[in-house]
C-alpha cells in the first residue's frame with residue numbers, strides 16, 4: 001500500500017533539492033532551434049512550466065512503480081524524464097495519437113522496458129493482445145477537457161493496480177478541474193511546484209469488494225467500457241447531422257478506430273468471425 005502522505009513529503013524534499021536530468025537523454029533537443037531550446041530549458045530548469053518533468057522523474061525514482069502508463073507523449077519530454085529513472089524491473093507504456101516523439105533518443109525506443117503504442121488511448125485494440133494490467137501509475141496528459149480525462153479513468157480503472165496513482169496534467173484548463181475535484185480519493189494539488197496550468201495527483205484505492213477479480217474479467221470490463229464510450233461518441237457525432245435519411249442511403253465507411261473497437265468487443269465475447277457491412 002502506498003503511503004501517500006509520506007510519498008508526497010519525500011517528493012517535496014526531493015523537488016527542493018533539485019533534479020538534474022541525464023544530459024545524454026536530452027541530446028535530441030537542438031539548442032539552435034527555438035522550440036527545442038524552449039523545451040530544453042523547461043526540462044532542465046523545471047519551474048512553473050517544467051516542474052512536472054522533474055516531479056515525474058522523482059516519482060519514478062522514489063516509488064519505483066512496476067508499470068507506468070503514459071497517455072499523451074508529444075515530443076517526448078515527459079517520457080524521457082520517466083525513462084531516466086525507470087527501475088530495471090519496471091515498464092513504461094506510452095501512448096499517443098501522433099508519431100511525433102522527436103526528442104526521444106534511440107535507446108528509449110530500443111529498450112524492452114518501454115512500449116510505445118499509437119492510436120486513440122480509448123481504443124484498447126491499440127494494445128493488441130498486450131493490454132496493460134496492474135498499472136501503478138496512470139499519467140494522463142491528452143486533451144484537456146473533463147469528458148476525456150473522465151473517460152480515460154472509466155476505461156483504465158479496471159486495469160489499475162488495487163492501489164495506484166493517477167497523475168493529471170493541466171487540471172486548471174477548461175473544465176478539467178472537475179475531474180480532480182470530484183475524484184473520491186486522497187489527492188494533492190501540485191500546481192504551485194509543478195505546472196502553472198495545473199498538476200494533480202490522486203491516490204486511487206480499489207474498494208475491497210472489487211478486488212480479486214481475474215485478469216480476464218478486468219480486461220473484458222475495460223474493453224466493454226471503452227467500446228461503450230466509442231459507441232456513445234460515434235452516435236453523438238452522427239446525431240449532429242440532420243439529414244440522417246440521406247446518410248442511410250449512402251454507403252458509410254466507419255472510422256478505423258470504431259471498426260477496431262467493435263472487433264475488440266466481438267473478440268471479447270468469443271466471436272471468431274466478423275462480417276462487416278459498409279451500408280447502414
Ligand SMILES: C[S@@+](CC[C@H](N)C(=O)[O-])C[C@H]1O[C@@H](n2cnc3c(N)ncnc32)[C@H](O)[C@@H]1O
Nearest residue numbers: 072073074077078096097098120121141142143
Ligand atoms: C500536451 S501533449 C503531451 C505532452 C507530454 N506529456 C509532455 O509533457 O511532454 C498531448 C498529446 O496527447 C495526444 N492525444 C490527444 N488525445 C489523445 C488520445 N485520445 N489518445 C492518445 N493520445 C492523445 C496528442 O496527440 C498530443 O501529442
